[in-house]
Amino acid sequence: MPQYNQPAAITTLSAADVVLIWQNAAAANKTITALNLATALLGMPGVAENTVTFYTSNQLLDQEDVVIANAGSPFTITVPAAVSYSGKVYRICNKGAGTITIQRSGADTIGGSISITLAQHAAVTLVSDGVSEWFQV
Numbered sequence: 001m002p003q004y005n006q007p008a009a010i011t012t013l014s015a016a017d018v019v020l021i022w023q024n025a026a027a028a029n030k031t032i033t034a035l036n037l038a039t040a041l042l043g044m045p046g047v048a049e050n051t052v053t054f055y056t057s058n059q060l061l062d063q064e065d066v067v068i069a070n071a072g073s074p075f076t077i078t079v080p081a082a083v084s085y086s087g088k089v090y091r092i093c094n095k096g097a098g099t100i101t102i103q104r105s106g107a108d109t110i111g112g113s114i115s116i117t118l119a120q121h122a123a124v125t126l127v128s129d130g131v132s133e134w135f136q137v
Contacts, residue, residue: 049091060090069118071096079126079134081105086130093123102126104134111136 049065103115126134
């Protein structure tokens with residue numbers, strides 16, 4: 001009879017690590033990267049997304065998912081280059097009284113424009129095409 005040895009606990013994964021997933025003896029083993037696993041898990045109901053609050057101009061980072069802009073005066077949020085973030089989703093909402101400008105990096109576009117604005121209580125979801133555009137959905 002085959003023996004199963006419990007592997008050591010995993011405490012960290014890098015985005016390039018390969019994770020082995022198996023179902024049972026009748027199903028073939030499947031492999032996915034740690035990044036794809038994390039992305040799949042974040043899309044599941046009940047899994048929290050990384051939420052940050054900006055009070056001044058800022059550049060979005062890859063680990064940020066939901067941004068709450070909260071300031072009484074206007075400021076700018078810059079999205080990273082779409083080519084580096086294929087399929088990345090950002091949700092941005094403006095809680096504050098100041099208008100928020102969301103601007104591109106480089107020659108990218110956001111919904112076909114170089115920037116978009118959010119008035120108080122407005123929100124937008126942006127998705128990268130992995131080439132040169134952030135789509136508004």
